[in-house]
Every structure is written in structure tokens, then in C-alpha cells.
Amino acid sequence: MDWLDHSLMGKKGVAAGVAGAAHSLTIEDQKTFHYVYGPYADPVLEVDPGAVVTVETHDAFEGKILSAADKPSEILQFPFLNPQSGPIHVRGAEKGDALAVRIISVSPRGPQPVGTTCLIPEFGGLVSTGQTAMLNAPLPEIVKKVVVDEAGVHWSDTLTLPYEPFIGTIGTAPEIEAISSLQPDYYGGNMDLPDVAPGAIIYLPVNTPGGYLYVGDCHAIQGDGELCGVALEIPATVVLQIDLIKGHGNAWPQLETEEAMMFIGSARPLEDAARIAYRELVRWVAAETGQSEEEAYMLLTMCGKVRLGNMVDPKYSVGASILKRYLV
Template structure:
């Protein structure tokens, strides 16, 4: 029996984790891509809980960097980065609910070399930026184009990295704001957390009718932190199964895998992101196990785990997790 059959999605979802009707959103279906998360765009599709949706996404540059060039920033129109497919309207979703999104697969799409990474001026984890202003000149810009398939990431003639795909940017609409797809927050967004990968289920808070699910910015591989600010960006075909949990009530994204339960916080400074994630996890562990919050606080001090999402965007993201074997 698959662990998904014992997941929150299977137990609490409207569709109980069962697969519903199949849908597809192609690049042509999408038409105009979105660069903000908000409730004001027209949904590209409406689905019932349980729907399986195949979604084509652009890379973070909407395909603008097609070859190795000396100054990639000249091809980009900041802040129009991280194009998002969607929004997907989920019937019956209301404020206070959660969308349960099971990631079934992520496959690279388009002509080789599919992968793009680069160094951009005043962007990254180890350089001066507009927020951490420095007098020293920015690093020289650089582009690498990398072949990618489901068997590996072919970094060089002598080095093949594993293909470890995930969705860098996924979330629901805020209730009233329209917020840049470059920023993560309580609704999800640009968390760049490698755990948002095939097999996982992410639970996203619903803030407005229909939920309005957006996604994009898929990566073939990324280390913790997305250090230079750009992982191996790929256009992708993503297959999702979407369910709805009524009255779920979580204020921040929750992620479930076979072995772990995680909450994701986003803020600056980085320790505030960790505090958000751990606070939500403490409260959930206490409610799930029946112990007091103070006991859950001490338990997570013993066995909590932290995963770094991004440390380069307007807010940073941290996942705080506990292994399911300790939920007794």
C-alpha cells in the first residue's frame, strides 16, 4: 500500500485522494503568463477536487536566455521573471480551506540544452544586492546552458548530476494583495524548496474563493539556498493531483512526504523564517499527538530538522520538519 493512502490528503480531502477527471494546460492554453499572485486574474481552468492536471510551465526567464551570452540581464525585463501558469480554480474552495496538491511528475520540456543557469549582476547569496548594498562592483555575468533529461543533468563531459526536479514557485492567491511571483510568503510562492518534488503533497492555505493555484519556476536540481540566485531552470511538464480540504485552517504551507511532515516559513531575516516554520510545526504536532505545546516544543528541540529553501529572494524560506516515526 502506498503511503499516500494514509496521507492527510487521503483522509481529509473531499475526493479522499481519489483521482478525478484529467485536464491539460498547454503553453497555448495559458496564453498570457502571470508575474503576480493575486485574485484578480481570470482562471485558465476550473476543476473539481480530485482532478489530475498536466501543466506546461516556462523556465524562470520565460525562455528569453536561449544561448550563452555575456550579459544575460540585458535579455530580461525585471521584475517580469518567474512566469506562472494558472490560476487554477478549484470548485468549492473557500477561505479557511486548503488545497492539497500531490506532485505526480516533473519532466523537462523543449529542445536541448533544456537547463539554464547564470550569474546576474547584484543578485545572489554571496554578493552585494539592492537590499544589501555594497560599493564593490558586481560579479561578471555568466550563462551556462546544460542538457537535462530524466536520467541526469549533464554538467560537463566528466560530471553528471542527478535529476532531482521540483517546483520552485507554487501557491494560492492572497485575499486582496497582488504580490510578485519572485516573493514567497504565507500563500506559498517562490519558496525554492527542493522538497516540493514528485511524490510530495503540499497543502496550501485558501484565502479566496476557488483558491487560485499558480505554479512555475521548475528546477532540474538545486542545492540548499539557491546560492547564486538561479538554480538549473527548466521549462517543464508537471502532472498534479489536486484535492480540497475543508476547514483545514493552516496559515502557512505544509508539506507531507513518505517519511516527514514539514511546515514552510518565509521572512527576513532568515531566523524569522525558521521561527515561523517551527511555530507552525509545534502547534501541529501538539494538535496531532494530543500533547501540550510545551512538550511538542521540547520534542522538536530533540528531533526537528530544518531545510533551507532560498536565501536570495525578497524573503527567505525555511522548512521545519519532523519524521513521522516520532508522531506517537
């Protein structure tokens, strides 16, 4: 039996994890991309739970960096970065529910070299920024264009990195705020967590009727922390299966794979992001296993794992997880 049958989506989803009608959302269909997560945009697509949606996304730069000779500071207009496809309205979704989004595939899209990474002035994990203001001069602007296919990331003539795609920015609309797509928070957003990858299911809190799912900012590969502030950004074709869990009630994103369960927290300082993620995981483990929260707390001291998403955005993201085999 497939592990999906035993997943939260399979056990609790309105569609019980069964694939429903197929939909497509192309660049041409989208027309206008969004730079905030919020409830005020008109949905570009309305689907029933179970829908399988193929979405075309731009890279984080909306395709504006074309060559290694380009200077991001001259081409990009902050804060109009991280263009998002959507929002997708899911029928029946209400506040207190969760969207269950199974990531089926993430494929590079467009002419080669399709991948872009770069150094941007006063942006990154090891440089001065607006929040950590220093007198030293910014690093030089450097752009690297990379051929990416599903066989690998062709970094140089002598080095091919693995193709390890994931969705950098995915989430639902906040209830009242309109928040930059550069920022992660309780609704998801720009978490830049490599685990949000094909084969995983992410559970996102519904804060407004219809949920309003946004997606964009796909990456071909990224190390923990997204160290220089930019991963290998790619335009992509993403296939998602979207279900709905009524009354799920989680306040923060939850991610499930065949082997593990994870919660994702976003905050500054970094330790607060880890605390959020672990607090949510402690509470879930206790509820799932019937242990007290104190017992679950001690269990996670023994076998909890932490994954660093980004340490460069307005808020940092951390995933805290436990292997399912310990949930007895």
C-alpha cells in the same frame, strides 16, 4: 496499503485522494502568463477536487536566455520574471480551506540544452544586492546552458549530476494583494524548496474563493539556499493531483512525504523564516499527538530538521520537519 491513503489528503480530502478527471493546460492554452500572485486574474481552468492536471510551464526567464553568449541584464526585464501558469480554480474552495496538491511528476520540456543557470548582477547569496548595498562591483555575467534529461544533469564532459526536479514556485492567491511571483509568503510562492518534488503533497492555504492555484519556475536540481540566486532552471511538464481539505485552517504551507511532515515559513531575516516554520510545526505536532505545545516544543528540540529553500529572494524560505515515526 499506499501511504497516500494515510496522508492528510487521503484522510481529509473531499476526493479522499482519489484521482478524478484529467485536464491539460498547455503553453498555448495559457496564452498570458502571470508575474504576480493575486485574486484578480481570470482562471484559465476550473476543476473539481481530485482533478489530475498536466501543466506546461516556462522556465524562470520565460525561455528568453537562449545561449551562453546572452547577457541576462540586457534580455530580462525585472520584475517580469518567474512566469506562472494558472490560476486554476478549484470548485468548492473557500477561505479557511486548503488545496492539497500532490506532485506526481516534473519532466524537462523543449529542445536541448533545456537547462539554464547564470550569474546576474547584484543578485545572489554571496554578493551585494539592493538590500545589502556595498561599493564593490558586481560579478561578471555568466550564462551556462545544460543538457537535462531524466537520466541526469549533464554538467560537463566529466560530471553528471542527478536529476532531482522540483517546483520552485507554487501557491494560491492572497485574499486582496497582488504580490510578485519572485516573493514567497504565507500563500506559498517562490519558496525554492527542493522538497516540493515528485512524491510530495503540499497543502496551501485558501485565501479567496476557488483557491486560484499558480505554478511555475521548475528546477532540475538545486542545492540548499539557491546560492547564486538561480538554480538549474527548466521549462517543464508538471503533473498535479489537486484535492481540497475543508476547514484545514493552516496559515502557512504544509508539506507531507511518506516519511515526514514539514511546515514552510518565509521571512527576512532568515531566523524569522525558521521561527515561523517551527512555530507552525510545534502547534501541529501538539494538535496531532495530544501533547501540550511545551512538550511538542521540547520534542522538536530533539528531532526537528531544517531545510533551507532560498536565501536570495525578497523573503527567505525555510522548511521545518519531523519524521512521522516520532508522532506517537
